[in-house]
Amino acid sequence: MAEIIMHRALILVNNKISKISPNAFAPLKKLERLYLSKNSLKELPENMPKSLQELRAHENEINKIKKSVFNGLNNVIVVELGTNPLKSSGIENGAFQGMKKLSYIRISDTNITSVPKGLPPSLTELHLDGNKISKIDTDSLNGLNNLAKLGLSYNSISNVDNGSLANVPHLRELHLNNNDLDKVPGGLGEHKYIQVVYLHNNKIAAVGPNDFCPLGYNTKKASYSGVSLFSNPVQYWEIQPNAFRCIYERSAIQIGNYK
Secondary structure (H helix, E strand, O other), X not given: OOOEEEOOEEEOOOOOOOOOOOOOOOOOOOOOEEXXXXXXXXXXXXXXXXXXXXXXXXXXXXXEEOHHHHOOOOOOOEEEOOOOOOOHHHEOOOOOOOOXXXXXXXXXXXXXXXXXXXXXOOOOEEEOOOOOOOEEOOOOOOOOOOOOEXXXXXXXXXXXXXXXXXXXXXXXXXXXOOOOOOOOOOOOOOOOOOOEEEOOOOXXXXXXXXXXXOOOOOOOOOOOOEEEOOOOOOOHHHOXXXXXXXXOOHHHEEOOOOO
């Protein structure tokens, strides 16, 4: 049993809470952090305080996220909703759009099959690992101009549409390991800022000379600090050395078939 109120935080973690009445938290006008993890909630309470900055509700039984829940929560920076039986159909279109300062969202280990629509442009980190996403469409990442880190590992992604990465121009880290990709996602070579790309444990059978680097020697591209390609069918001796011409540190590349 945990119920602690301190320094504008309310911690109700690891209880057996299954329902919260709509106005339960309304009197807490200065509440900044609300921790509801490890309970039995099926949905989030409405009318949470406008002062809220951080909401953590992982490991519940949440299967529905209504737009009205987050409406007007303009100060929320962090939302954590991992390990819930949530499906894509349970997330109302644009449910997170009302949060103008939202920077970090994690919806990992759920049953969603696509990237939620209408995520706010303020996002810098999006973690969707361990779901049932099978592809990234051209518009999946639309409008996420500030996104720096994208976690999509442990899904069933077999295709990343050409042009998808152009929608996240400031992306620095891309985690696509443990998926079903048979080729390197298009657009990495032209991407200006990307530095870390995890592609291990996929079905990538070949790496082309321009998959990672731009044509010629374009100095405008940020140098990679980590590229993982191990546990893929491609053999390292089949990859032309110039495929990694824009990666200056050899230690940044991990290749090999660790079976």
